[in-house]
Amino acid sequence: MHGAQIAQVSGVAGREALRRRAAAWTPEHKLSYLRAKVIGxxxxxxLARGRTSIVFGAGSPRAEILFVGEGPGAEEDRRGEPFVGPAGARLDAFLDEVGLSRDQVYIANVVKCRPPGNRDPRPAEVDACAPFLRAQIRAIDPKVIVALGRHAAMFLSGRHDLSLGRLRGKPLRYRDPKLGDKTIPIVATYHPAFILRKDASGGEQDRFAELVVADLRRARSIASR
Ligand code: SF4
Known part of the structure; x- marks a missing residue:
């Protein structure tokens, strides 16, 4: 988004004019405007008080597959990028196993700032940050969303009553009133950090990793339709 293209927006009429112009923007322009002018x-x-960086998201703005995690960890907060450090390396390995790379997908989180001590984000924090993720989803318009972990799966699907083990494999759909009747399929799977916490010696990590790879193959298959 070029600076000259960003109009000063004030009042209802200004916002409506911007909304009409924005409908014709490219995904790159929409994400750039969102990051610079809306989130700022x-x-x-x-969560603003304890963060080092706002971790907006990374990858292709035209990705067919969007990955959504819960929130940035310490390394992500330090570097300002999603899924770096050990969990990011594990995600890269999963992507590689199904023939994908980071520049083919987009990766974002439900909340953009790190919850202190890596605690779960609180409902009020998720509510405050959710419009940004929803705007990212509308800009990217993916064919499928992969929810990494229970919190992302709950937020995206609106199903707050099930464990991730029970959300996995369910035909979940993402809905947004601003998308009208359009819905986007969700594939819920385990967060790489969850897998890294499993016992590596007894084969438990491998067992969960196989489930994630199967889920990512399913997401690829949905995206190719
Ligand atoms: S609403 Fe999102 S971007 Fe804003 S301070 Fe909270 S977590 Fe960070």
Whole structure:
């Protein structure tokens, strides 16, 4: 998004004019505007106080597969990128196993700032940050969303009553009132950090890794339709 293209927006009429113009923007322009002009130096929730970086997302703005995790960890917060460090390396290995690379997908989180001590984000924090993820999804318009971990799966599907083990394999759909009747399929799978916490010696990590790879193959298959 070029600076000159970003109009000063004020009042209902200005916002409506911007909305009409934005409908014709490319995914790259939409994401760029969202990051620079909507999120900016966001302080809409208490997570702003402890963060080093706002971790917006990374990858192809035209990706057919969007990965969504829960929130940035310490390394992501330090570097300002999603899924770096050991969990990121594990995700890269999963992508590689199904013939994908980071530049073919887009990776984002439900909340853009690191919850202190890697605790779960609180409902009010998720509510404050959710419009940004929803706007990212509308801009990218993926064919399928892979929810990494229970919190991402719950947020995206609206199913707060099931464990991830029970959400996996269910025909979940992402809905957004701004998308009208359109829905986007969700593939729920385990978060790489969850797998890394499993016992590596007894084959438990391998067992969960096989499930994730099977889920990612399913996501690829959906994206290719
Ligand atoms: S988590 Fe989201 S809403 Fe909260 S301060 Fe960060 S960007 Fe803003």
């Amino acid at each position: 130096d966001c302080r809409r929730c208490p």
